[in-house]
Amino acid sequence: MQSLRRRETLTGQLVKTISERIASGAYPVGERLPSEQVMIDEFGVSRTVVREAVANLRASGRVTTVQGVGAFVVQQERSGAFQIEASGLSVVQEMVSVLELRIALESEAAVLAAQRRTDEQLAAMRKALADMLAAIEKGEDAVQADMEFHRCIAEAAGNPHFLKLFNYVGELLIPRARLQSFRLEGVSMREYLDRIHREHEQICYAIERRDSEAARAALRLHLSGSRDRLQRSISKVSA
Template identity: 75%
Template sequence: MKTETHHTSEPGLRSTALPGARREKLSDQLSRALAERIAGGRYGVGDRLPSEQELIEEFQVSRTVVREAIAKLRASGQVDTRQGRGAFVVQQREASGFEIDAGSLSVVQEMVAVLELRIALESEAAVLAAQRRTPEQLAAMRSALAEMTAAIARGEDAVQADMAFHRAIAEAAGNAHFLKLFNYVGELLIPRARLQSVRLDAVPMADYLARIQREHEQICYAIEKQDPEAARAALRMHLSESKARLQRSIAQLST
């Protein structure tokens, strides 16, 4: 595949675009390039995609870009990720149906709109999770929280652990559609919303993550105690706080 190389404003990154492609987010370019390889048969059903490090070296992008690209492919139903093993192709044609333009998620107003969708979706998933969760699913939530705590201590952004926590709630709801919708909406939004909140609110990342972690603990406690209404309220408050932070960002941008 022939490529064109364009330098971006972000030091150390280089976007590898297809001929004639418009300038777009690096993660969108990477997910599109991988999707075309899947469609073209270079990666068949059941094949493992190159590792994160291999993609970093081939496309000269950051680990965050690779993870966002894989998340987009997973959300569209083209790949499945397996803990410790990587991403595997599950189909060769992009799934049709509900779709949000990933590029538009860079706009703060669109983040707020998608958060409103997540509030409706995940608060009800929390209710069902409190009623239906198994000990194993509760352990998965606790494991994700422990990983987030460890990531914060290491000075990392803890995005993957954050997603794992919310995904565990969606899974504990016992309805596969909740999980499918979260995998689509949640994985596209969480990294962007977090970055935008921290950047525009000028909040130290460690302080921001500690606050998020306290909100997660309240959600998990309510699900552990099998209190559906408390779980709903805690999760709604958590995402509503994220929405409020982004709305403050909009106000700052408008002044």
């Protein structure tokens, strides 16, 4: 727990520093952020911390990323819109609370996706499933494919607000990306990811059949399981 909290604290500190530089104009709008390696060297943090910080900034609308090029500043300061502060994510219980938000949001998105999805959108979900399986076979964490599958569902809901909110919440709060949940659960990463992939397949199958209630139930079971396992890990640590 201590090492996880330390990493999250480092991520929050880096987000704060970069945000302050954006606000001051040190990193001007339209300019590319320093490369991962430059930030690793300057701030003395790991590549994982740098990537999580950039994902946080992207989710909050301060930067955008171009694959193979880097991250670019797009906004100097945020309005008073809804925002989940990175500093609040250092507590596992907060992650449980936000998972509850995802359960409410994404289970309804799954209902609409089952009703409205196109063949192209279904194909995108299947590609995300295949990409996740390929990443698992390579021994990777499969976070990007995991996020992409959920993003495909939000897009297939046919309501742009679902997608916008997922893009914000999902970037910050895919639990494995922030907390390495499989370690808290005491299982191997492969075991953990195989289970997640099976749950994704069940969701996709329900959406393919246009079975709204089955899609809702499968999505809700998927995220509720993550929430419940995190809650059990909290109880074990507290005991």
